[in-house]
Amino acid sequence: MSRRGLEFFGKPVGKNVRLSFVATAWTVLFFSSLVAAEAGAQVIPSSAPASTQSAATGSVSGTILDGDGALIANATVTLASQGSSSLRTATSDDAGRFFFSDVPPGNFQLKVKATGFAGGQQSGVVQPGQEYVFPQITLVVATADVNVEVTVSPEQAAEDQVIVEEKQRLFGVIPNYYVTYDPHPAPLPARLKFQLAWKTFLDPVSLGITGAIAGEEQAFDVYGGYGQGAQGYAKRYGAAYGDFVSGTLIGGALLPIVFKQDPRYFWKGTGTIRSRVSYAVANSVIRKSDRGRWQPDYSGLLGGLASSGISNLYYPAQDRNGAALTFENLAIGIAGSAAANIFQEFLLPKLTPHKPSRASNNN
Numbered sequence: 001m002s003r004r005g006l007e008f009f010g011k012p013v014g015k016n017v018r019l020s021f022v023a024t025a026w027t028v029l030f031f032s033s034l035v036a037a038e039a040g041a042q043v044i045p046s047s048a049p050a051s052t053q054s055a056a057t058g059s060v061s062g063t064i065l066d067g068d069g070a071l072i073a074n075a076t077v078t079l080a081s082q083g084s085s086s087l088r089t090a091t092s093d094d095a096g097r098f099f100f101s102d103v104p105p106g107n108f109q110l111k112v113k114a115t116g117f118a119g120g121q122q123s124g125v126v127q128p129g130q131e132y133v134f135p136q137i138t139l140v141v142a143t144a145d146v147n148v149e150v151t152v153s154p155e156q157a158a159e160d161q162v163i164v165e166e167k168q169r170l171f172g173v174i175p176n177y178y179v180t181y182d183p184h185p186a187p188l189p190a191r192l193k194f195q196l197a198w199k200t201f202l203d204p205v206s207l208g209i210t211g212a213i214a215g216e217e218q219a220f221d222v223y224g225g226y227g228q229g230a231q232g233y234a235k236r237y238g239a240a241y242g243d244f245v246s247g248t249l250i251g252g253a254l255l256p257i258v259f260k261q262d263p264r265y266f267w268k269g270t271g272t273i274r275s276r277v278s279y280a281v282a283n284s285v286i287r288k289s290d291r292g293r294w295q296p297d298y299s300g301l302l303g304g305l306a307s308s309g310i311s312n313l314y315y316p317a318q319d320r321n322g323a324a325l326t327f328e329n330l331a332i333g334i335a336g337s338a339a340a341n342i343f344q345e346f347l348l349p350k351l352t353p354h355k356p357s358r359a360s361n362n363n
Helices: 013-042 050-054 155-164 192-199 205-218 228-259 273-282 299-312 324-348 359-361
Strands: 058-066 078-083 086-092 097-103 104-112 118-126 131-139 286-288 293-295
Touching: 050 155, 050 192, 058 104, 078 097, 086 097, 104 131, 118 131, 118 359, 155 192, 192 228, 205 228, 228 299, 286 299, 293 299
Parallel strands: 058 131
Antiparallel strands: 058 097, 078 086, 078 104, 104 118, 286 293
């Protein structure tokens, strides 16, 4: 290069041409470097964007209601996906909603539990990228298995038994109240002991039987001190009825209350004939307490003595019992009670139409 400047192919080049050439050279050099850089660069594949990843899974959501349409909060929802051994759980919010994200495609099953409700199940199939929505999952109120044990008080049980006993009549006519066919009878409270007594001696049939006894005594002139005629009959009727009332009231109510004994005959109904006869005879001198224990028949024995003593107040003087005769009559009364109990054990149940069956009592 001479001092005259640059020469291009032996010819001098002007100042403007020189500047243009330099700019062109720099431009070519710049683009050449870019091309070289692209050619020499290593291509690194980028990972798929997040939107592409989430498109491979889906979601499951829904709302939980009760049978009335009310939202159920705090329900536990369990999701089981096909091909996965793990379970996922979610809890419904105050609006009854639940949501599972990133659910793999395929079959799934939901189980829903909430306090006070029967469990529910739902199933479905999620497609890739699908938002699977249950419009509503309805739970029904759980039915509780409640065992209710109804117990009856002893007094109520006794009252129910007395209602049955007051229907017991020989041949459907004569009262037969003082026997129970229940294998497990409840003890009688004082009120029911009085009730059995007054219903017995105020029964019209009892009044009629008393009249028949008084008529027979008048016909055979028993207790001649009473005389004959209507006045004699009235006295005999009053005496017979007085014996009946005092014996029933004292021996069947007052003394059983005092000694806490049951005035009824407890029908055995089972066992050999010999055992039943022995049982019937023994019941003429023993009686069950209100606690179910056998003890001497204080009520019956002392009641008989008391009734006999009271009768001396209204019987004719020549027919009144002395102390010796009173105890003699007591012995006769015990024998009569034993005979009556044997009849009660074997014969009278067959003559009592409204007698409850033992099978029904066992139930």
